[in-house]
Amino acid sequence: MNNNNKFSVGEFSEKTGIPIPTLHYYDEIGLLRPEKNPSSGHRIYNYQDIIILQKILSLKFLGYSLDEIKNLLNKTSFTVDLNESLSLHLQALEKEKIQIEQSMKSINRVIRLIEEEGTVDSNLILNLIHSMRTEHIQKEWMDRHMLTDVVDVVEELEKKSEEDNFSLDKTIYQVSKEVKQLYGKPVEDPKVQRMIKNYVEEYFSLLSEDLMQKFADMNIEGELDFQEFENMTPSPFTEDEQKWFDQAIDYYIQQEEIE
Amino acid sequence: MNNNNKFSVGEFSEKTGIPIPTLHYYDEIGLLRPEKNPSSGHRIYNYQDIIILQKILSLKFLGYSLDEIKNLLNKTSFTVDLNESLSLHLQALEKEKIQIEQSMKSINRVIRLIEEEGTVDSNLILNLIHSMRTEHIQKEWMDRHMLTDVVDVVEELEKKSEEDNFSLDKTIYQVSKEVKQLYGKPVEDPKVQRMIKNYVEEYFSLLSEDLMQKFADMNIEGELDFQEFENMTPSPFTEDEQKWFDQAIDYYIQQEEIE
DNA sequence: CCTTGAACCTCAAGTTACTTGAGGGTTTAT
DNA sequence: ATAAACCCTCAAGTAACTTGAGGTTCAAGG
Numbered sequence: 001m002n003n004n005n006k007f008s009v010g011e012f013s014e015k016t017g018i019p020i021p022t023l024h025y026y027d028e029i030g031l032l033r034p035e036k037n038p039s040s041g042h043r044i045y046n047y048q049d050i051i052i053l054q055k056i057l058s059l060k061f062l063g064y065s066l067d068e069i070k071n072l073l074n075k076t077s078f079t080v081d082l083n084e085s086l087s088l089h090l091q092a093l094e095k096e097k098i099q100i101e102q103s104m105k106s107i108n109r110v111i112r113l114i115e116e117e118g119t120v121d122s123n124l125i126l127n128l129i130h131s132m133r134t135e136h137i138q139k140e141w142m143d144r145h146m147l148t149d150v151v152d153v154v155e156e157l158e159k160k161s162e163e164d165n166f167s168l169d170k171t172i173y174q175v176s177k178e179v180k181q182l183y184g185k186p187v188e189d190p191k192v193q194r195m196i197k198n199y200v201e202e203y204f205s206l207l208s209e210d211l212m213q214k215f216a217d218m219n220i221e222g223e224l225d226f227q228e229f230e231n232m233t234p235s236p237f238t239e240d241e242q243k244w245f246d247q248a249i250d251y252y253i254q255q256e257e258i259e
Numbered sequence: 260m261n262n263n264n265k266f267s268v269g270e271f272s273e274k275t276g277i278p279i280p281t282l283h284y285y286d287e288i289g290l291l292r293p294e295k296n297p298s299s300g301h302r303i304y305n306y307q308d309i310i311i312l313q314k315i316l317s318l319k320f321l322g323y324s325l326d327e328i329k330n331l332l333n334k335t336s337f338t339v340d341l342n343e344s345l346s347l348h349l350q351a352l353e354k355e356k357i358q359i360e361q362s363m364k365s366i367n368r369v370i371r372l373i374e375e376e377g378t379v380d381s382n383l384i385l386n387l388i389h390s391m392r393t394e395h396i397q398k399e400w401m402d403r404h405m406l407t408d409v410v411d412v413v414e415e416l417e418k419k420s421e422e423d424n425f426s427l428d429k430t431i432y433q434v435s436k437e438v439k440q441l442y443g444k445p446v447e448d449p450k451v452q453r454m455i456k457n458y459v460e461e462y463f464s465l466l467s468e469d470l471m472q473k474f475a476d477m478n479i480e481g482e483l484d485f486q487e488f489e490n491m492t493p494s495p496f497t498e499d500e501q502k503w504f505d506q507a508i509d510y511y512i513q514q515e516e517i518e
Numbered sequence: 519c520c521t522t523g524a525a526c527c528t529c530a531a532g533t534t535a536c537t538t539g540a541g542g543g544t545t546t547a548t
Numbered sequence: 549a550t551a552a553a554c555c556c557t558c559a560a561g562t563a564a565c566t567t568g569a570g571g572t573t574c575a576a577g578g
Contacts, residue, residue, distance in 0.1 A: 057389075058385045059388075061388060062365065062366055063366075072381075077378050077381055078373055078381050079378045080378075086373075090363060090366050090370075096359055097356060097360065100352050100355055100359070103320055103321060104349060104352050104353070104356070107322075107345050107348060107349050107352075110345060111349075114337055114339055114342050115339065118338070120337050121335065121336050122331075123335075125337055129317040129318075129321065130316075
């Protein structure tokens with residue numbers, strides 16, 4: 001197609017960077033219908049078609065579906081009523097963006113953990129991701145049960161630096177692993193107590209004094225319907241492991257108080 | 260299903276927030292296969308299935324496809340080789356994020372323009388979006404042609420506040436409109452010259468002195484293959500309008516120099 | 519003028535992660 | 549026992565393409 005402003009699909013595709021099958025598709029759905037050579041059926045694109053395609057790409061960029069674009073293309077002017085749909089798109093994009101940012105954060109944390117540990121039990125990792133994923137849901141649940149103090153704790157934790165966050169990941173991971181190894185031993189076994197000590201120190205070194213106090217106070221108060229909460233946060237432990245772990249911590253606290 | 264840890268699809272769906280058809284689908288593709296009542300065929304989910312589902316959702320959150328998830332679910336541990344795929348996902352997410360941020364910026368600018376103008380010619384709007392969309396491509400093109408000074412100009416423009424950016428949008432839009440109205444009149448017509456004055460002032464008030472100088476110097480230098488560049492930036496004007504506009508600017512500059 | 523390879527054509531089917539619907543069986547509460 | 553609520557399977561639809569088979573047309577060289 002030697003003419004200066006008539007192009008074959010191939011040339012047009014080359015010029016615009018849009019793959020040929022996509023151009024075929026746009027033709028098929030009536031979005032961009034070039035001229036056709038009546039005898040051969042070959043498509044003939046012209047300069048105007050480049051402009052239409054640019055419009056299509058622009059509207060896609062704004063988040064419109066091809067169907068919506070087909071309608072918008074006919075409009076010669078845009079009026080304020082378009083703003084409504086633009087605002088909607090904007091909201092959707094905002095949500096997507098937040099999603100992506102959270103995912104990126106989680107991935108970074110997982111990558112680092114794997115890097116440092118070499119091999120990591122998949123259950124524990126997935127548990128970690130799960131809690132990152134549902135952080136805001138858990139917060140909302142706690143808000144609903146007016147556990148505002150705990151929300152404070154969580155938020156305090158969030159404000160911590162990346163570094164601290166990561167070392168907490170590592171501690172939680174290490175502890176999970178050790179619990180699984182040590183499970184079955186009596187809770188007063190020195191190995192067990194050393195592990196617990198490690199955990200408690202690391203975990204609370206990241207929290208300020210007064211929050212620790214609030215946290216402790218709260219622990220004393222009665223039962224709530226934790227059923228729902230438990231469903232949201234499957235622990236990496238079996239039920240028995242969890243019980244054993246709780247006992248070991250109780251024992252540790254008692255010992256501390258005696259001293 | 261009165262049993263405490265056996266659930267029907269409905270109950271399971273309620274508990275987890277995943278729609279029933281989706282659970283059916285996950286069953287079908289072998290991702291989450293609950294027990295089945297052999298006589299009725301009804302699905303029976305248990306507590307373990309909640310955990311599996313949470314794993315699935317976690318891996319989805321990281322950006323894996325259901326197919327990949329099916330394989331990952333069988334793994335009991337994750338090793339460093341997983342990091343490669345995680346990094347890839349991270350990169351993809353980063354790209355998506357940038358895309359979204361750009362779209363959001365563009366939409367905001369368009370919304371504001373429409374708000375202030377009421378009704379806007381769709382060609383001009385789409386042209387505006389097009390240039391936002393291809394900003395980085397244009398910059399790359401200029402880099403390639405070693406027009407680093409122009410890149411400086413563009414970057415300077417980018418650094419300008421949202422406000423300035425917007426008032427530039429508006430100016431460009433207004434000028435486009437006026438060009439279309441005034442086209443045909445002689446370039447020395449006072450109306451035309453007033454319009455040009457307006458444009459030049461607004462446009463260059465946003466650039467610093469030395470960049471203006473560089474820009475001017477550069478303009479004098481010879482031709483390049485602007486063909487390619489033109490393709491990337493379809494002007495909102497017809498060819499004739501563009502010519503007329505260029506002449507009007509030339510005339511304006513001459514007058515300025517005489518004074 | 520003929521041939522050959524590249525480019526083009528149409529039409530059908532595949533992709534992902536679901537959603538919707540038709541037509542019919544099962545459970546559960548009354 | 550019967551009705552409402554719930555469940556089943558299987559088929560088809562969705563968006564925005566991509567892939568492939570099988571056949572036609574074009575452009576250049578001999």
